[in-house]
Amino acid sequence: xxxFHYLPLxxxxxxxMLRDMGLVSVEELFTDIPEQVRFAGEMNLFPxxxxxxxxxxxxxxxxxxxxxxxxxxxxxxxxxxxxxxAVVQHVLGRSEFYTAYTPYQAEISQGVLQAIFxxxxxxxxxxxxxxxxxxxxxxxxxxxxxxxxxxGTTRRGKVLVSRSVHPSYRRVLQTYFEARDLxxxxxxxxxxxxxxxxxxARVDDDTAALVVxxxxxxxxxxxxxxxxxxxxxxxxxxVAAVDPLSLPMVKAPADYGADIVVGEGQSLGNxxxxxxxxxxxxxxxxxxARRMPxxxxxxxxxxxxxxxxxxxxxxREQHIRRERATSNICSNQALNALAAAVYLAAVxxxxxxxxxxxxxxxxxxxxxxxxxxxxxxxAFEGHYFKxxxxxxxxxxxxxxxxxxxxxxxxxxxxxxxxxxxENTALVCVTEMRTREEIDKLVSRMEGWK
Amino acid sequence: MRxxxxxxxxxxxxxxxxxxxxxxxxxxxPVEELLPAEMRRREPLDxxxxxxxxxxxxxxxxxxxxxxxxxxxxxxxxxxMKYxxxxxxxxxxxxxxxxxxxLQEDDTVQGALKLLYxxxxxxxxxxxxxxxxxxxxxxxxxxxxxxxxxxxYHRSRxxxxxxxxxxxxxxxxxxxxxxxxxxxxxxxxxDGRGLxxxxxxxxxxxxxxxxxMLTNPNTLGLFEEDIDxxxxxxxxxxxxxYYDGANLNAIMGYVRxxxxxxxxxxxxxxxxxxxxxxxxxxxSGSVGVKKELVPYLPYPLVEKVEKEEKNGKEKxxxxxxxxxxxxxxxSFHGNFAVAVKTYAYLRTMGAEGLKQVSRDAVLNANxxxxxxxxxxxLKYDRTCKHEFVISVRNLKKSYGVAAxxxxxxxxxxxxxxxxxxxxxxxxESLMVEPTETESREALDRFADAMEQIARxxxxxxxxxxxxxxxxxxxxxxxLTAARHPRVCWSPEE
Numbered sequence: 001x002x003x004f005h006y007l008p009l010x011x012x013x014x015x016x017m018l019r020d021m022g023l024v025s026v027e028e029l030f031t032d033i034p035e036q037v038r039f040a041g042e043m044n045l046f047p048x049x050x051x052x053x054x055x056x057x058x059x060x061x062x063x064x065x066x067x068x069x070x071x072x073x074x075x076x077x078x079x080x081x082x083x084x085x086a087v088v089q090h091v092l093g094r095s096e097f098y099t100a101y102t103p104y105q106a107e108i109s110q111g112v113l114q115a116i117f118x119x120x121x122x123x124x125x126x127x128x129x130x131x132x133x134x135x136x137x138x139x140x141x142x143x144x145x146x147x148x149x150x151x152g153t154t155r156r157g158k159v160l161v162s163r164s165v166h167p168s169y170r171r172v173l174q175t176y177f178e179a180r181d182l183x184x185x186x187x188x189x190x191x192x193x194x195x196x197x198x199x200x201a202r203v204d205d206d207t208a209a210l211v212v213x214x215x216x217x218x219x220x221x222x223x224x225x226x227x228x229x230x231x232x233x234x235x236x237x238x239v240a241a242v243d244p245l246s247l248p249m250v251k252a253p254a255d256y257g258a259d260i261v262v263g264e265g266q267s268l269g270n271x272x273x274x275x276x277x278x279x280x281x282x283x284x285x286x287x288x289a290r291r292m293p294x295x296x297x298x299x300x301x302x303x304x305x306x307x308x309x310x311x312x313x314x315x316r317e318q319h320i321r322r323e324r325a326t327s328n329i330c331s332n333q334a335l336n337a338l339a340a341a342v343y344l345a346a347v348x349x350x351x352x353x354x355x356x357x358x359x360x361x362x363x364x365x366x367x368x369x370x371x372x373x374x375x376x377x378x379a380f381e382g383h384y385f386k387x388x389x390x391x392x393x394x395x396x397x398x399x400x401x402x403x404x405x406x407x408x409x410x411x412x413x414x415x416x417x418x419x420x421x422e423n424t425a426l427v428c429v430t431e432m433r434t435r436e437e438i439d440k441l442v443s444r445m446e447g448w449k
Numbered sequence: 450m451r452x453x454x455x456x457x458x459x460x461x462x463x464x465x466x467x468x469x470x471x472x473x474x475x476x477x478x479p480v481e482e483l484l485p486a487e488m489r490r491r492e493p494l495d496x497x498x499x500x501x502x503x504x505x506x507x508x509x510x511x512x513x514x515x516x517x518x519x520x521x522x523x524x525x526x527x528x529x530m531k532y533x534x535x536x537x538x539x540x541x542x543x544x545x546x547x548x549x550x551x552l553q554e555d556d557t558v559q560g561a562l563k564l565l566y567x568x569x570x571x572x573x574x575x576x577x578x579x580x581x582x583x584x585x586x587x588x589x590x591x592x593x594x595x596x597x598x599x600x601x602y603h604r605s606r607x608x609x610x611x612x613x614x615x616x617x618x619x620x621x622x623x624x625x626x627x628x629x630x631x632x633x634x635x636x637x638x639x640d641g642r643g644l645x646x647x648x649x650x651x652x653x654x655x656x657x658x659x660x661x662m663l664t665n666p667n668t669l670g671l672f673e674e675d676i677d678x679x680x681x682x683x684x685x686x687x688x689x690x691y692y693d694g695a696n697l698n699a700i701m702g703y704v705r706x707x708x709x710x711x712x713x714x715x716x717x718x719x720x721x722x723x724x725x726x727x728x729x730x731x732x733s734g735s736v737g738v739k740k741e742l743v744p745y746l747p748y749p750l751v752e753k754v755e756k757e758e759k760n761g762k763e764k765x766x767x768x769x770x771x772x773x774x775x776x777x778x779x780s781f782h783g784n785f786a787v788a789v790k791t792y793a794y795l796r797t798m799g800a801e802g803l804k805q806v807s808r809d810a811v812l813n814a815n816x817x818x819x820x821x822x823x824x825x826x827l828k829y830d831r832t833c834k835h836e837f838v839i840s841v842r843n844l845k846k847s848y849g850v851a852a853x854x855x856x857x858x859x860x861x862x863x864x865x866x867x868x869x870x871x872x873x874x875x876x877e878s879l880m881v882e883p884t885e886t887e888s889r890e891a892l893d894r895f896a897d898a899m900e901q902i903a904r905x906x907x908x909x910x911x912x913x914x915x916x917x918x919x920x921x922x923x924x925x926x927x928l929t930a931a932r933h934p935r936v937c938w939s940p941e942e
Contacts (some may be wrong), residue, residue, distance in 0.1 A: 103728065
């Protein structure tokens with residue numbers, strides 16, 4: 001028999017334990033499984049490996065991938081190559097955090113409950129909102145839950161979503177809405193940004209909310225002056241998906257009247273991890289406190305008056321309310337929320353401004369250089385944060401294959417998501433890209449066609 | 450024992466920094482040019498200012514106020530709090546996995562796609578399913594995906610079935626998911642054995658039944674012996690069978706959901722397959738389906754080409770072409786890192802190891818149940834699987850000591866308590882799941898503590914009712930927290 005070093009029971013102990021119960025064979029504990037459904041024989045799985053072999057085998061699989069530590073990345077589209085301070089991984093490595101379950105027993109879970117409470121506060125400060133939850137699965141599901149919550153609070157059945165919102169978010173929204181027979185209507189783009197007239201034409205008495213994204217999927221900063229007033233006038237909510245790393249410089253969603261603010265928080269201290277685990281953040285105005293999905297940590301006291309934290313407003317949740325819960329979410333992305341909190345604590349307010357400024361300036365530099373090359377132009381005029389759509393002299397796939405040979409992962413081919421945007425790439429430049437790397441990209445793009 | 454702890458917002462000094470960034474190496478433009486005034490943030494960002502050392506010490510202090518599986522025995526029923534192997538963490542953090550962008554071309558992530566392909570092959574064999582999607586990020590997310598698949602299947606046959614049956618012993622996520630999916634939950638009571646009441650089930654299935662959601666073994670830790678008949682009843686009415694995989698740890702190698710008649714399953718990779726729960730996530734609620742439901746899975750799925758024409762090599766790619774797909778359920782491909790850890794675990798254990806896992810999990814649970822039933826009430830006194838439910842009702846009746854009091858008392862003995870007040874069909878319940886990674890000594894120490902608490906409840910009930918006494922804070926007032934929510938910090942007045 002192989003050695004399984006996660007299993008402490010010895011053969012002798014197993015026998016003794018069985019004997020204590022008056023049993024001879026462990027199989028006697030499985031006689032309640034009816035013969036006709038039993039699995040005969042042994043499962044056809046890979047034979048067990050030692051730890052050394054597992055390490056080697058997975059190392060070999062990992063080595064077959066082109067990773068962002070080795071390649072220069074200009075790919076964004078919702079997941080970003082931002083700097084991860086070493087302290088984040090060291091906090092996450094504390095196994096009192098990562099090997100814990102959801103903090104149901106508050107008195108021995110003060111660490112994570114306080115960390116979540118602090119995370120909620122940090123998200124509120126970034127977004128200008130009044131309440132935030134402990135996390136959602138990712139940006140897309142945060143958007144979907146915000147739309148569903150809007151329908152619930154307004155008792156309406158239709159949500160509008162801007163075509164400038166991340167295509168995956170819109171697709172997940174559609175999946176959630178189709179199951180529930182809720183209506184989802186897309187508002188077209190006008191020059192790469194939300195078409196305001198399209199909103200006016202579509203918002204009606206059954207509209208629960210409009211979902212927008214800022215900066216939008218194309219990297220463009222949208223101007224929402226008067227938008228919330230328009231929606232609120234019709235009794236509808238404004239749901240804004242935002243990039244948290246833009247917020248040190250870009251207007252807080254609270255200041256343009258957003259009611260619910262969601263987004264992808266991977267940029268805050270989490271590696272891209274091939275798209276998961278991610279961090280959906282979810283914040284709202286106080287009026288939604290008892291309609292929010294997800295865990296919420298709240299401050300309280302013990303019998304002696306000591307401050308402590310507990311999971312609160314639990315009557316919204318599935319384990320109490322069952323079929324009347326506001327959402328079915330149970331496990332979320334707590335460890336990723338912890339990473340975000342540590343990131344924000346370490347980078348601090350001035351560091352956050354610097355990250356945002358570096359993204360803004362470096363992307364502007366790259367944009368100017370690329371669009372001044374013959375055959376290249378910006379797809380839409382406007383203000384951009386760290387991504388921008390460039391019309392190329394040929395298909396992005398072809399260019400990217402060439403860039404890959406030079407150690408560069410190029411921008412995203414937008415035609416897959418927006419068929420109307422032919423030969424257009426979404427180029428992303430974060431604070432990680434040096435001038436030298438940007439110049440290298442530009443020189444390889446020059447004269448490519 | 451009581452120990453105060455500052456919040457981040459009560460620490461630091463203006464001007465301190467906890468990380469450094471490179472200076473700008475491109476010519477800078479005036480900010481107004483890039484970001485017009487009406488788009489700019491009005492108030493400067495208000496965050497704490499701390500040095501790196503202060504940040505690390507703050508979180509180290511917080512970690513010392515937290516309890517994980519690595520801290521001690523954690524018999525939280527239904528959560529399968531087994532040891533989280535360290536090699537899994539190591540391999541998942543390799544740059545070749547952790548630093549991949551989900552929108553990279555398939556050619557540049559062949560190792561990742563191969564891993565997903567292989568972990569799917571392994572889990573198909575464990576569950577008896579045809580295909581598996583890793584998009585759902587948690588158990589409840591998997592449940593929602595599974596129900597959406599079932600509804601889409603019925604709709605494609607011109608049936609708008611909207612009733613989903615669920616036992617009264619089910620996890621809260623089951624009925625909540627049914628509502629999320631726009632369906633109606635119909636609760637089926639448990640019978641005297643603690644199993645699904647077959648007669649009531651038969652009365653409740655009809656042409657509007659989309660399916661039945663079932664956990665097997667159920668949340669009492671009991672195997673649903675009538676599963677064959679249950680499956681027949683639901684299938685005969687045109688419904689589908691959904692398997693909640695929360696309790697798969699009990700039966701690996703003994704019986705597979707697919708062979709029991711289940712059409713859809715979700716797996717909690719963070720339970721059965723040893724990946725850590727992260728204090729509330731990330732987990733993974735991967736969904737597997739039988740052959741006829743494959744076209745309804747979320748897109749894309751990983752496919753393999755045995756020999757590519759141009760070079761004769763194997764190749765893996767994402768296939769977006771699923772005829773009846775419910776669409777996407779996650780921004781990208783789900784919690785990939787959790788799949789990496791699952792794969793490492795599967796390769797470590799193999800078929801023989803997984804079966805031994807289930808054997809030991811069931812042995813440990815029965816051993817502990819037999820010890821605890823001497824001092825606590827066991828409503829369903831029969832062989833359990835990986836977990837069991839005992840009741841504190843006798844202590845409650847005699848001394849006013851409730852399940853919550855016993856749970857809080859356990860904190861003083863250095864144990865994480867069992868799940869309390871669930872399942873709801875047992876009064877004053879404690880749901881105990883020891884898992885296979887606990888030694889006999891750990892089980893004995895826990896049983897000793899439980900017996901001592903029962904004795905103390907008799908001698909000095911107030912001591913038990915005022916527990917915990919040794920934790921950093923005393924028993925916390927949840928009621929006030931809910932009535933006057935303070936969920937965002939502001940300076941004390």
